[in-house]
Amino acid sequence: MAVIVKQVKLSWLDRTYFWPVFKGMVITFGHFLRNLFTSTPKRYTVQYPDMKRVMPEGYRGLHELKRHADGSIKCVACFMCAEACPARCITIRAEEFSDLNLTQGFEEKRPRVFKIDMLRCIYCGYCEEACPKDAIWLRKDYELSAYDRLSMQYGKWDLMNTYAEEDGKARITTDPKPAVCSQKASL
Amino acid sequence: MDTLSALLHLSPETFWMIVKILVVFAGPLTIAALLTWVERRGSAMIQDRIGPNRAAIFGFRLIGLPQIAADGIKAFLKEDLVPAEANKVLFWLAPLLAFIPAVLGMAVIPFGQSFESGGHTYHMSLLDPGNGMGMLFPMAIGAMAVYGVLVAAWSSNNKWSILGGMRASAQMVSDELSMSLAVIAIFMTAGAYDPHDLIQAQYGLWNVVPHFLGFLVFFTCMFAETNRLPFDFAEGESEIVAGFLTEYGSMKFALIYLSEYIHLVVASALIVTLYFGGWRVPFVANPGPWLSVASFLAKTLFFCWVFVWVRWTVPRFRYDQLMKMGWKVLLPLSLINFLFHAFLMFRRG
Amino acid sequence: MFLIFALITLVGALMTFSMRNLVMAGLSLVLCFIGVAGLFLLLANPVAAALQMVVYSGAIVVLVLFVIMLLASHEEEEPKRSRPIQRWGSVAAIIALGPGAVLLVKSSPFLASSQVAPPMEVMTLHRLGGLLFKEHLVAFEIAGLLLLAAMIAAVSLVKREL
Structure with a gap:
């Protein structure tokens, strides 16, 4: 031109x-x-290192797997995020969750393994958009580094606890026992 | 003065000589080392950055001053590489060739008013007045300074380096002439060429007022002489990697770099001596030794800062632009300045 | 002091024509000029010393080196063939003429007169100017005219079509 x-x-x-x-x-x-x-x-x-930049709204950083109030995972292992992921970095193994059925307010599936390879992830946020349960969020933590490749494989419990301290939630490492009188019954 | 020298069991002359040598050689070195800090922090402030502030001694950051020491230690500890195809002797010699003229430059410049003590007159310049060399000495030494660049460039056996060296030599030839003419106009009006006499002649009116045109020319040429930014073609890091410095590392690089800053100090001292009344203080006829030294130091430091300031304001010229400016602008300007003063002197008779 | 500067000058001069490398030869020329400047200083003529440094070692050799670098003759040239006749001839000439020159200088009347002469006054720019513009005015003007002619000739040679 x-x-x-x-x-x-x-x-x-x-x-x-x-x-x-x-x-x-x-x-x-x-x-x-x-x-x-x-x-x-x-x-x-x-x-x-002394001062940290405040990231703008909508910044796509480290993922968090959201949980319900009782500590059970929101994810229903529908594989939508794994399908949407252009980098193919999400690995999910589903398991049966509970004998109680959906009408009683319980999902029937949950992930046994939910793994994101942070080295492959491109932080595009498609998983967040694809999720029907609003269970995966990309939030503002951008300080992702490790000394070896294995540490960059974030598992289910890592992902559920990524923002635990920031939000003042307890760190959890086991699925809570399903209870009938949970708030999920109002669904 | 006599009591001081008696304390050290030296004759007053020897004692004063030692003091002068210390001041003239260590002074510019110290200022040059500080200037590296001033340049980095100053440029940071001009560009809305922060600059080096992390180096610390025992946890005290001291606004980044330990960075100077850190740089020096780093330069000493680095591996000293000599390119395989370089001319070894000249490659080693080049930093010295750059350093020695830079350090010698201050030798005739008076850094304070001469004073009397115990029947002796003490002059505040390494070479006493009436040595016959006068202001010709810094010019001669300045002319030698380009060899450091040239030898460094050629001995590196690197195409970038040779380009840088060629630029430096061509630049020097085109600037030296107009610079000399500007200085000669001052010699002419003062009727003297010894720096002490030149400062004496600037009583009441500093040379910068009648010689403003000459000052502009001289100032511009000083940037070229010291290889500073609007004219740093020899280095020209965006065009020819690092020019004559490309192959240099560790302490050899540091020495060349330091000598460039010493050049800057000497150039500022020259400007102050020639155009800004040397050690003179405005409205004070006889400032005495201490005040005069302080005044000279303040003026010199101010011009050092102006060098830094201009560097971070003006972008680099193109090479042909410099040539055009040197021959078609600066030379006629200094000729006009020269002829104007000659005419004035002729009219006065 | 005289011996030191004379040695510097001589070594510089010898290196200038013995170096195969042009740039090295140019740099030795600078060494030679510095030695000459030192000799001028010993002759109580600091002005000439300073001008020697500014003009010769400062400007002229820099220009020469610039041209050498521009022509990019960085390789050291091997001599095409050794010339024994010339070499030995030059040695013979030095042996034959050297003592004669020394004798000539020693026997010259100027040397005898300078030994009784009073120590020289230090040359300053004032005296130099006076000498050039009063006593040797004609010679000075002729030199200027020659240089002007040379400059015009150089310009006309370079610019074929004016």
Whole structure:
């Protein structure tokens, strides 16, 4: 595509060169002074390990598997997220959950294994969109690193606890016993 | 002065010589080391960044000053690489060739008012006035400085380096002439070329007022002489990797780098001596030794800062633009300045 | 002091024509010029020393080196064939003419007169200017004219079509 380059006519003052340089120096000195009298934490730079950037709404970071109030997992192992995933990083093994049926407020399936390979995940958020139960969320944690590949395989309990401290929830490592009088009955 | 030297069992002359040597050689070195910090933090502030502030001594960060020491230690501990195809002797010699002229540059510049004590007159410059060399000495030494760049460039046996060296030599030739003409105009009006006499002649009116055109030319040429940013073609990191420095690492690199900063200090001192009245203080006829040294230091540091300031304001020129500017703008300007002052002197008779 | 500077000059000069490498030869030339500048200083002529540094080692050799680098002759040229006759001839000439030159200098009347002369006054820019523009004005102007002619000739040679 041809582009017509606009020829800028410089005034004689600009062509002396010294005047524009002088103007530029005033600008840079303004910046210098402004920064000189601003304390370091208030400048633009986020000094990372000491200060952390607040991520905007809608940021897609580390996943969380949501749970009900009684601590049981929301996921029903429908495989929708695994199907939607373009990176094929989600592995689910389903298991039978309970003898009680759906009308009594219980799902009949739940994941026995729910694994996300964080090295393959591209944080596109399709799993979140695909989920019919709103059970998987991509949230704001972006500090994902490990010393080996195995540590980047997040299992079911890792994923359920990723934001436990932040939200003030208890860390859980076992599925709670199903109880009839759970709030899920109102479904 | 006499009591001090008697305490050290030295004659006053020897004692004063030692003091002067310390000041003239250690002073620019110290300022140059501090300038690396000023440059990094100053540029950060100009560009709304923070700059190096992590280096710490015993947990005290001291606004990043330990970074200087950290850099020095790092430069010493790094592996010293010499390219296989380089000219070994010259490759080792080049940092020295850059360093020695840089350090020698301060030798004639008076850094304070001469004073009398115990019947002796003590001059605050390494070479006493009346040595016959005067301001020609820094010019001669400055002319030698380009060899550090040239030898470094050629001995590296690297195409980027040779390009950088060629640029440096061509640039030097095109700048030296207009710079000399600007200085000669000052020699002419002052009727002297010894820096002490030049400062004496600037009593009441600093040279920057009558010689404003010459000052602009000289100032611009000083940027080229010190390889600073609007004209740092020899390095030109966005075009020719790092120019003449491409193959240099560790302490050899640090030495060349340091000598560039010493050049900057010497250039500032030259500007102050030639155009801003050296150690003179405004509205004070006889400032005395301490005040005069402080005044000289303040002015020199200010110009060091201006060098840093301009570097982070103005982008690099194109190579042909520099050539055009050197021969078609700066040379006529300094000629006009020269002829103007010659005409004025002729009218006054 | 004289011996040191004379040695620097001589070594520089010898290296200049014995180096196979052009850039090295140019740098030795600088060494030679520095030695000459030192000799000027010993002759109580700091102005000439400074000008020697500024003009010769500063500008001219830099230009020469620039051209050498531009031509990119970084390889050391091997001599096409050794020239024994010339080599031995030059040695013979040095042996034959050297003592003669030394004798000539030693017996010159100037040397005898300079030994009784009072120590020289230090040359300053003022004296140099006076000498150039008062005593040797004609020679100075002729030199200027020659240089101007050379400059015009160089321009006309380079710019074929004006």
